[in-house]
Amino acid sequence: MRSRSRLRGTLRTISAVLLVILITGEAEAQDLRLRERLEPGTAATVIALMDSARTLELPTEPLVQKALEGESKGATGDAIVRAVRSLIHDLVTARKALGGEIGEGELLAAATVLHVGGTPGQLERLRLHRSHAALSAGLTGLAYLISRGVPAEQSTDLIVAMLNARLPGRAFATLQELVETDVRAGAPVTTAATAHVNALIRMGPSDRTSGGRRP
């Protein structure tokens, strides 16, 4: 009994040490990329912001990508820091709106909803569907519709209706494909989105969705 509990303790310690090493290793790799590409002052500020994000248990790689996007596009240090701060704010707001523990994929999709013009109130309407398998697809679909120009409230109505109908993730990919096809053919985006959502709901969860991805 003693040796077993000792083994358990040892394994726990090893796991903890490895976890720390893993997190530290990732953090150092992220820091290195920032230091290589950004002005020293900007890099230091972004790294400090990332430390804060880690404390808040937010994903940090999207922050790195935001900073690198700014550098690649020739933005000033101030603009880069502003954009990173704004993304942290979106992530925090999104998590609060959806409530409790959600996956990283869902959190990033929800932050994108906010970035493209959605509101925390609209995200809160999806809170009831937190345990829905297709929540991540639903959030991605919501961000897509808003980005395409469907009014945010109406986009939320459509996505909530799809989630209520228990449609699978493929249905949201299909919706995107169908709307893109119609928009290219000159149809108004809101009309196209509404018509296709209604059709998908009528078809039900076992639809023949093709699983397409991107326009």
Next chain:
Amino acid sequence: MSDDLDPRLEPWFRALRREPPARADARMRLQTALRAEYARPARLALAPQATLLAAAVLVALASALWFGAERWSRPEAAPGLAKYEEFTVTQFVLHADDARSVTIVGDFNDWDPDATPLVQTEAGIWMVDLRLRPGTVRYSFLVDGKEWRADPRGVPAPSDFGRPTSIAFITPIEAS
């Protein structure tokens, strides 16, 4: 130590060192427990298992560090949620008659202008297939290394840095 003590304190010390009388039933329980513990065969066989496990964890750690740069964008399903396809092949196309080179720059390649060139498949049609993880992906085309262009077939994204940017929505699809 007690040699240095005042001899007058010696009786008090002796009294303090004396073991207090133990209750017979408590002594019995303790002895039984100790006998049971020492009678148990040594579990040396567990040590190699622990070593193997630690080795496996170390290999996993090395792999995680090796592929760490890719790890972030994987949507991790919350408990009870579906498993998603890990990658989706997505084709990006740009029509640019006058271009000598076209690259795609985005969240998937650290916004490195040289990392992902497009191939000209016919006059003025530039194309690339990328394996992307589900989620939203921001990207731009860079023509001749200097001209930023949004994807005319894509969805325009809010630009934080004043350059045309597109956004791709890679819908998470349940693994079949």
